[in-house]
Each structure stands twice: as structure tokens, then as C-alpha cells.
Amino acid sequence: MTTSKSPIASGMTRRGVLASALAGAGTLALYGCGPSSGGSAGGAATLTVAGQSDNLAKSFNPFLPNTAQGLTYASPGQGNFIYEPLVQINTVNIGHDLPWLARAWRWSNGNKTLTLDLQTGVKWTDGTPFSASDVVFTYNLLKKNPALNLLGIDFSTVSAPTPAQVVFSFAAPSEQFFTNIVSSAIVSEHLWSKVKDPIKYTDSDPVGTGPFKLDQFSAQSFLLVRNEDYWQPKAQIKAIRFVAYKDNESMTNALVQGQADWGGTYIANADKTYLSRSKNNNYWAPLAGTDGLIPNLERWPLSDIAVRRAISYGVNRKQVGAATDSPEATSVTGLPMPAYTSSIAPAYQGVNFTQDVAKAKQTLEDAGYSKGGDGYYQKGGKRVQFSISFPSAYTDIASRVQVLVSQLKDIGIKLTINTTTVNDINTLTAKGDFDSTMGYPVNSAPRAFSYYNDTINPNLYYPIGKATPTYQNIERFQNAEAAQLFTEYPKATTDAQRQQILNQIEKIFVDNLPWIPMFYWGSYGNWSTAKATGFPTPQNPYFTPVPNPVVALRLKPV
Known part of the structure; x- marks a missing residue:
């Protein structure tokens, strides 16, 4: 990273x-x-x-x-x-x-x-x-x-x-x-x-x-x-x-x-702290991708789609992004907008994430979770709690995570911080030794297929403990239909065929929410x-x- x-x-x-x-x-x-x-x-x-x-x-x-x-x-x-x-x-x-x-x-x-x-x-x-x-x-x-x-x-x-x-x-x-x-x-x-x-x-x-x-x-x-x-x-x-x-x-x-x-x-409050210091100073962060909460899908509670959906409903993406002057993620497909507009499936054109705290809580309760005396939801005697791992040196991620801790507490989910070193973070996520993280260890090419291939291709799955050599699919998403689609995409011979396959991959992403987009990064x-x-x-x-x-x-x- x-x-x-x-x-x-x-x-x-x-x-x-x-x-x-x-x-x-x-x-x-x-x-x-x-x-x-x-x-x-x-x-x-x-x-x-x-x-x-x-x-x-x-x-x-x-x-x-x-x-x-x-x-x-x-x-x-x-x-x-x-x-x-x-x-x-x-x-x-x-x-x-x-x-x-x-x-x-x-x-x-x-x-x-x-x-x-x-x-x-x-x-x-x-x-x-x-x-x-x-x-x-x-x-x-x-x-x-x-x-x-x-x-x-x-x-x-x-x-x-x-x-x-x-x-x-x-x-x-x-x-x-x-x-x-x-x-x-x-x-x-x-x-x-x-x-x-x-x-x-x-x-x-x-x-x-x-x-x-x-x-x-x-x-x-x-x-x-x-x-x-x-x-x-x-x-x-x-x-x-x-x-x-x-x-x-x-x-x-x-x-x-x-x-x-x-x-x-990243420079916090760049206008005041950097740009205003000298007419020679410049700061630019061209849009490069999407980031957010990346779960380990083989560890509870983030292995439960209900918990992931509750988080997605409950967070205020604008506030998370604002912590580092980053625009909030909008499209439910996770694709950075507006750069990827032409790649969005017809079913998801203009369909954006919206915050709904009441719906977040209802989603958990419908899945059998109940709120304990400490204010956090629990199920089977276990509190809905997980940690987020990132290098302490990454102050931009730290700023976003602080906002996220507060927002998740408001919907009854406890998030704890687990900082590590710059040298160690990729090793931990590659082996699956984490609950969640932020800052995907690969930068997807600016093309929709590459974006999904890097982050959710089930054919790149490695079991916990075995490091993924290319740092792709670190959340360890598994889905037979998606695996087949990723295999079929290279065989497509026309743009229309490729987009049809991409539309189906987008649906799988929306339906399964393998990771939770929150903001666009530059x-x-x-x-x-x-x-x-x-x-x-x-x-x-x-x-x-x-x-x-x-x-x-x-x-x-x-």
C-alpha cells in the first residue's frame, strides 16, 4: 500500500x-x-x-x-x-x-x-x-x-x-x-x-x-x-x-x-495547510477508484450478508468521504462515477446508495439479531463486533475510520481499530488474517471488468492462511455464477457481449455486497x-x- x-x-x-x-x-x-x-x-x-x-x-x-x-x-x-x-x-x-x-x-x-x-x-x-x-x-x-x-x-x-x-x-x-x-x-x-x-x-x-x-x-x-x-x-x-x-x-x-x-x-484541509502557503504549491487528486469497508467474508459477523447490508444502509457516505475530502460513492455497482457511466447496467443507471438508519436496524432484526443492554446488536450470545486493520501511518484512512466507528455505533455495531505497519498490512490481508480493512491492496485498471476482476473474482479465491499472490479478492468472495461469468468474459467477441456479461457481474455485486463501497479516491x-x-x-x-x-x-x- x-x-x-x-x-x-x-x-x-x-x-x-x-x-x-x-x-x-x-x-x-x-x-x-x-x-x-x-x-x-x-x-x-x-x-x-x-x-x-x-x-x-x-x-x-x-x-x-x-x-x-x-x-x-x-x-x-x-x-x-x-x-x-x-x-x-x-x-x-x-x-x-x-x-x-x-x-x-x-x-x-x-x-x-x-x-x-x-x-x-x-x-x-x-x-x-x-x-x-x-x-x-x-x-x-x-x-x-x-x-x-x-x-x-x-x-x-x-x-x-x-x-x-x-x-x-x-x-x-x-x-x-x-x-x-x-x-x-x-x-x-x-x-x-x-x-x-x-x-x-x-x-x-x-x-x-x-x-x-x-x-x-x-x-x-x-x-x-x-x-x-x-x-x-x-x-x-x-x-x-x-x-x-x-x-x-x-x-x-x-x-x-x-x-x-x-x-x-493526502493532505488534510489542503487549501489552508498547503495551497495558501505559497503560490507555487499545487494539489490535485484525479479520480482513480472506489474504496470502503473490505470484509473478511470467512469471519463472522461480516460473513453475514444481513450485517453487511445493515452497514451499507447505516453509514453516511458523505461524512466518511468528507473526512479526507473524498467524494462519496454513489452507484450501487461500486463503479466510480461518473467515469464508468457507460458501463453501468440499465437496471442500475441512477440507482445510488442512500442512508437509512431505520432500515439498517430492521435488516438486523429481521435476520434474528436483537439489541443487548450495551446498545449493540447480538445473536446467539455474540455481540456484532469486528475490527478494522490498517497501517497507523495512513492518517487519511484513520480519519475515515474514526467517522465509521461513530456511525456504526449509532446502528448498534461495534467497530474496533487494529493498526499495523505499512510493511505488514498486505501480508495480513493476503493471508486473510483480518476482520476488515480499508485501502484495497490493488488498484483496479480504469475499466469495469478489471475493477471487478481485481476485487471479487471467485476464481482468485485462496483459503484463509494461504496468501493470495496478487492481492486480488482478499475478502475471499465465492460464487459459482460469478466464477463462470469471469471465465466467459474473455471469450466474448463483441462489446455488446462483454457488456451483457458485465451486467450480470454487477447484479451479483449488488445482490451479495461482497465489500461495501463508501467513497471515491484519487x-x-x-x-x-x-x-x-x-x-x-x-x-x-x-x-x-x-x-x-x-x-x-x-x-x-x-
């Missing part, structure tokens, strides 16, 4: 249209840097980025959680400032994914074959040429070591017909998983083939193809300097220093006091233009504003 969500999102696009549009696009310059990005070596800006870490260790293995690279807002398995992916998925300007190490791609054979044409002239920072064999090696590495494959990339074969082309084959149509397939960080065959155990490999001296490379490291921070031989027009800023802070509050203080130039954290971006300009804004939403290489390559020193 990061400050309010975890692994950075994969994106969505209509691949057939985009692939043909990009077939002759060539390099990123059309989308990322622009023609002036080459700049001169005189660009002197060094930006400081505020990141979050409990224990900063010198590990840059891009496939492992809780490494130093997490400070850069990169997610395990995804590209970053040092290691790059084949495609940069755009989660803000939907449909405008950026060709990266792959300059073009196309699906064929009924979406069972994916061909990618690679950039040429790319080199690793040790001077070794990059080629398709590096890509093939990387994906076979993930296939042989499932513990590293946190994106859940599944394929039959991967080959390199030429040094600049890669071909994936799949057992079943897989276009719907494109965003994960192309998001893996690519590592070098000439170095990583010598690694005996990649699961334990720290990669303390990383060699990538990215726009920056490691220069200095300490227990509190590390410095990435510009790759002067980068294959694209090189960055105009000369370096980025990443500093580790323990929580949102200390990150906010660093940004407010000008000790950090860029961050990706990708928090905070930055100062005192040293550099060119950040994405609501007026120019070219990419997510959290620290990332796409934005770094567009920045111009002041």
Missing part, C-alpha cells in the same frame, strides 16, 4: 484502436517529453520527493514489496525511474497509454497472440544494448518464480522472432489483461541470469534502462541522477532525491515547509513549481501527478 491505496494502478484503453494509432508513433516524444525535452546539461534542478517507509533498505529489486523503490511510488512488478515497462498505462487520460520500451503492439489470433515492436537504440546504464531477449528473459523469470509475479501475468509462451520484436501466446483470449501484461519492469538478462535466487536478490546496485540511475543511498534517503545516455530525450532536471518519512503527517510537513518539492500524499499529487514546471494539472491531465518518470521527463527547471 501507499498512502491511501497500494500498488499503483494499471490503466485501460481500447487496444485495437490504440494499437493501430500507435503503429507508426515511434517514440514517446509524441506523448511524454515533447521535442524540447532534450534540454541542455545545464538544467540544474534537483527535486526532493517525499516518500513513505518504515524501514528504508538498499533493495531495488523491482519485483519485491517493501523495497527502497517503493519510496518512488512504484509498485512491485511495475516500471519506475530505473527499470522501465513495455507500456506506461495512463490512469488519468484514459485511452492515451504511452508507448515506452514497446513502440507499438497488436493483438491477433482471437486475442490469443500479442505482438510488440520494441524501441531500438536502447542501452542499459552499464552500456550493454537492450533487446527482445531481455524482455523474454524477464517474463520467463516471472513465470518460473510466481512469488515475483505480483501482477498475476499469465501466458503460455513468449519469444523473440527478432531483436526488436516480442510475441506472447496465451491459452485463452487475454486482451482484457493487457494493462498488467505490459506493466512489468524489464530487467537485464546479462546481469539477472547470474542471480541465484531472484526472490531474495536485493539488487543494491541496479542497472536499468530508465531516465535516472542510483548515485547515493542512506538509511533516510537516496539520490537518483539523470541518465545522460538515456534512449529518449533526457530529463532536464538533473537529479531526484527521495526522502523517507514515517507517515502522511510528516510528509505533509515537509511539503508545507518547502523541504520537499513533490509528493503523493491519486494524490502535491508539488511546488518553485524549482520546476510541467506537472500535470486538471487543465492538462496528461498523466497521474504522483511522482513518476513520465512526469519527470516533462519537467523544466525554473
